Amino acid sequence: MRVRKHAWVVLTITALAFIAIGIFRNEAAVVLRKATMICMECIGLG
Amino acid sequence: MAKKLKKAHSLRHIVQIGTAALTNGYLEGFKTGSIYTGPLKVACVPGLNCYSCPGALGSCPIGSLQAVLSNRGYNFSFYVVGFLFVFGALLGRFICGWLCPFGLVQDLLNKLPFYKKLKKLPGDKALRYLKYFILAAFVILLPSVVLDIAGQGSPWFCKFICPSGTLFAGIPLVAINSSFRPALGGLFVLKVSVLTLLLLLSLALYRPFCRYLCPLGAIYGLFNPIALYRFKVDKTACINCGACQKACPIDIPVFKQPNSQECIRCGACRYACPVGAIHTTIERRAKKSGIEQVYVE
Helix, strand or coil: CHHHHHHHHHHHHHHHHHHHHHHHCCHHHHHHHHHCCCCCCCCCCC | CHHHHHHHHHHHHHHHHHHHHHHCCCHHHHHHCCCCCCHHHHCECCCCCCCCCCCCCCECHHHHHHHHHCCCCCCCCHHHHHHHHHHHHHHCCHHHHHCCHHHHHHHHHHHCCCCCCECCCCCHHHHCCHHHHHHHHHHHHHHHHCCCCCCCCCCHHHHHCCHHHHHHHHHHHHHHCHHHHHHCCHHHHHHHHHHHHHHHHHHHECCHHHHHCCHHHHHHHHHCCCCCCCEEEECCCCCCCCHHHHHCCCCCCCCCCCCCCCCCCCCHHHHHCCCCCEEECCCCCCCCCCCCCCEEC
16 A cells, blocks of 8 residues: 555656656657657548 | 536536647647647647647657657657656546546537437447557557668557547648648548547447547556555445446446546546545545544555
């Protein structure tokens, strides 16, 4: 019960570390590049 | 009790509409049939909100996950998984119930009168696993494994299934910007058919896409039992009457499983409980009764 109560804290800290690692690996740039162009496949045209 | 429930649902719809407006606030896109290309799009939004929607100011986490996985330089996305973990760890499927624009559309359609309302589809239990299959196959495996000659994959879920992308991005862009129309073909027909089927089904069944198909809901559902925002049932007060399950639009026995992976935290059960035994981890304990409360989570 105690573990479950505080699991979200551990997960949130892990998640923030993941985001930082992702930025360091240039993944944020990949997301930004994809999101700022119209995704023809996503809209059913590609 | 019915009045309280109506008020709670109204509040939820206001939050849903507000979130949809906030994350899709690029009005210029709706005028010109284009999309926002600014730096805000580096961040993922919590709900299923296509980044090719003319108004979208952020990125869809499922689209972003496929974008990174289908890129030949990566076989895992720390960045997008990080966003998914933050949202999941804090809110779980509260996001589905309160913050997802496609959830709002399904909610509103289900409010319309229909000759027969269904509580669930035949084979409901097996169908619930479909969303995990879609997550594993269409979001993770196929985009990372099936590559073209340049080593690039495709966003399989967005391309063949996502009804949110069709409704909020495909249809508006094609309607506003005539330059897209010559590219219309079989894929668009397939995507519009999937969307139409789901919208029609929403008239009879509460949130069919969220229950059976949504990969984002599948991820957030895993966080429901451990998220900051959870439900808990006071076992000293609960009389096991089943009123919570009866009120639940997804037919969850909340008194037994308050943190079911299927629960989208709409809150109907809390207002239906005749003894007020269902609480959230956020709210303060209203009463100091002196009787020790025993919670089931």
